Amino acid sequence: MKETSQRLVKAPKSAIRKLFDLASGRSDIISLGIGQPDFRTPEPIIQGNINALKKNITMYAPTRGVPELLELIQKKALNINKIEINWKDNIIVTNGASQAVTLAFASIFNPGDELIISSPNFVSYFYCASFFGVKVIEVERNKDFSPNIEKIRKSITKKTKAMLINTPNNPTGFALTQKDLKEIIDIIIENDLYLITDEVYENYIYDGLKHVSPASLDGMFERTITVNAMSKLYSATGFRLGYVIASKEIIDLMEKFHQYTIAGTNHAAQYGYIEALKMGSNFFKEIWKSFNKRRNLVYDRLNEIGFEVLKPSGAFYIMPSTEKFKLSGSEFSQRIMKEQAVAIVPGNIFGSFSDNMIRISYATELEKLEEAMNRIEKFIQNL
Ligand SMILES: Cc1ncc(COP(=O)(O)O)c(C=O)c1O
Structure with a gap:
């Protein structure tokens, strides 16, 4: 063979x-x-899914996601993450954060491009990169697990296309401080890079630290791909639902990849996610x-x-x-x-x-x- x-x-x-x-x-x-x-x-989420099934919501969902869900994600993005978006242009619903990461890779990289990741970091990034022919430049974290800004600066080449951050982080438990984030953003803007930011643990943050979404910061929206999911906040990893927030140009590209690879996510489950977002985070x-x-x-x-x-x-x-x-x-x-x-x-x-x-x-x-x-x-x- x-x-x-x-x-x-x-x-x-x-x-x-x-x-x-x-x-x-x-x-x-x-x-x-x-x-x-x-x-x-939480029960409302389960009921949301069950009720949708009872109403025979068993056909293909719209490729980018159910409009009501997209509108609620838009609201959440504004209220919680301070990211101003239009649900018709800037969101796509995914099979968890995992597939959101895949879409991020599919939309911006060409084979041979380089991606900077502070290491240690979440295992999927490394293999997802290899599936798309992307070269990962691992930059060892400082002893306190903060990103090594100087080494990151030195690792940038003509081929560097993007940096990927995950804060709060799996596996280190490190959450970026505002100062670290500002330094990363300076690097992104100075070098005309994309930033992929995986924010699945945004609610699990301690010691008075506040999670800041890079896409909410000046000059960052167009170059940021924000990944999130219902998995960790609602203890709903099996729902397999998440989303990407990005510019219209990037979401349009993601939609094409989506159409030919997964066609959309579980339709009835999206009604569970709708109930989740209605609950707020109290x-x-x-x-x-x-x-x-x-x-x-x-x-x-x-x-x-x-x-x-x-x-x-x-x-x-x-x-x-x-x-x-x-x-x-x-x-x-x-x-x-x-x-x-x-x-x-x-x-x-x-x-x-x-x-x-x-x-x-x-x-x-x-x-x-x-x-x-x-x-x-x-x-x-x-x-
Ligand atoms: C940092 C990070 N991103 C993404 C994922 C995948 O999330 P999901 O289950 O929503 O695909 C995980 C799961 O452990 C994770 O730790």
Whole structure:
């Protein structure tokens, strides 16, 4: 047989999924692996989806999304993100943030273009880039996980087309400060680049930091592709709905790719998303408090156990170093699964600079987190 796609052959299967699969059959395992909140999807969202199905909304949806949903996203963009848009021109509904990222790549890149990413960073960006023939220029983050502005400046070449940021960040838990963001924006404008900004964790931000959407800032709208989804805020990862906000020119290009690859997203599910956006974000206050508690617990315990670890300011991940224990992140992750039944993702899947790190997701109930921390402590004591 002739050779199959080398781009796909070379991409490993998702290590997070593998871990998830390994853990799912075993009741003794506590999973700190998955990036999925543990609260139930709010009832109005579920009812919205069910009611749509009952009304026989089972045909193709409009390619860019149901107008009522687009109008609500426009409102949310203005009220929450301070981005002024017109729903007819500037939004496309996607299969989660994952496909929104794919559309971002499809719309601006040509093979050979370079994309700057601070590393470690979310695993999908690296493979999505390879599928589109884009060269990723990984720039190692500073020790505190902030972007290394000087190195970013030095990594720009004639081929640089864009930078991709994800704040609050998976896997580091780092949230950009206003100062970091201003520096990034200066680079984008000075070098005539695009900015892809993945904001799926915008609500999971702590210590008084405020999420700022780059597209809301002066001179940025036309060059910014904003990615977001209902997945994390509403604990609705299985709805597979998200969106892109961008200029009319970019959304028009995305629509073409959409038409020939997915034709649109799940029609009835979009009515669930409509109900979600009608709810506002007040329901999230208690959930936020709970996640903040978990963040404090995990950080304090990891510190006590002796990890070198930074307190995350966003998302629901924490990324300690395993170097002190003379274990790579992979060794740590494999051994703790075997010896203490805790599923933790090794750092090396998030780029080239995190071999000696692990990513812990604290989107798990407090009791389980406490038990997981006790198991981690035992594991370290037995080394
Ligand atoms: C930073 C980031 N972007 C995108 C996604 C994918 O989101 P979705 O489930 O909406 O496709 C994830 C999921 O973990 C993520 O962490």
